[in-house]
Amino acid sequence: MKQLNLSLPNWIDSFLERQPKIIPEPENQMSFVLALTERNIREKSGGPFGAAVFEIDSGRLVSVGVNVVVRQNCSAAHAEMMALMLAQKKLAHFDLGAAHFPAHRLVTSGKMCAMCMGNVCWSGVKEVFSSAEPEDVESIAGFDEGPTPPDYNNQLESRGIRIVTELLRSEGRAVLQLYVDLCGTVYNPTRKV
Numbered sequence: 001m002k003q004l005n006l007s008l009p010n011w012i013d014s015f016l017e018r019q020p021k022i023i024p025e026p027e028n029q030m031s032f033v034l035a036l037t038e039r040n041i042r043e044k045s046g047g048p049f050g051a052a053v054f055e056i057d058s059g060r061l062v063s064v065g066v067n068v069v070v071r072q073n074c075s076a077a078h079a080e081m082m083a084l085m086l087a088q089k090k091l092a093h094f095d096l097g098a099a100h101f102p103a104h105r106l107v108t109s110g111k112m113c114a115m116c117m118g119n120v121c122w123s124g125v126k127e128v129f130s131s132a133e134p135e136d137v138e139s140i141a142g143f144d145e146g147p148t149p150p151d152y153n154n155q156l157e158s159r160g161i162r163i164v165t166e167l168l169r170s171e172g173r174a175v176l177q178l179y180v181d182l183c184g185t186v187y188n189p190t191r192k193v
C-alpha cells in the first residue's frame with residue numbers, strides 16, 4: 001500500500017447544503033460545529049466530536065471535520081485533524097498561515113487532545129475555539145483524552161495561536177450526553193484489563 005484515503009460521511013454534503021457559507025460570530029460558528037457533531041452522533045458515523053475551519057475576518061467556512069476513527073480504521077481521524085487536513089487540501093497548501101492567506105480559526109466541539117494540539121501548531125491556524133473541556137469528555141462520554149501539557153494554553157499562545165475555551169460549554173456537554181444516551185461506541189488509547 002502506498003496511498004492513504006480518508007473521507008467524511010456521505011451525509012456531510014446534504015448537511016452543508018442547508019447551512020450558511022459565511023458565519024461571522026464565534027458563538028454561531030460553535031453552534032454550527034455542535035450541530036455537525038450531533039448529526040455525526042445521530043447518524044452513528046463516528047465519535048461525538050466535530051470541528052470546522054473558518055476565515056477569521058470574513059467568517060467564511062473553509063472545511064469541516066467529524067470523528068471517523070472507527071469507520072475509517074484510522075486512530076488519527078479525529079474531527080480536528082480531518083478539518084485541518086481538508087482545509088489544507090482545499091487550499092492546496094500545508095500552511096494555513098501562509099502570507100497570501102487570510103488568518104484561519106479552528107472551532108472544535110471539545111478541547112484538543114495531544115495529537116490535535118500538535119497538528120494545530122503545525123497547521124498555521126491563528127485561533128482555536130473549543131466548547132467541552134477534557135473533563136467533560138472523560139466524565140460524560142468516558143473517552144480518555146490522553147496526555148496534554150500542563151501549560152497547554154501557554155504553549156499555543158507562545159506560538160502565536162490564540163485559544164478560547166468553554167465557548168457554549170453546556171451545549172457541548174449536552175452533545176456528549178446525547179452520545180452516551182444513544183449508546184455510542186467508546187474507544188480508548190489505553191485499556192484496563
Ligand SMILES: [Zn+2]
Pocket residue numbers: 078079080112113114115116117
Ligand atoms: Zn484529537
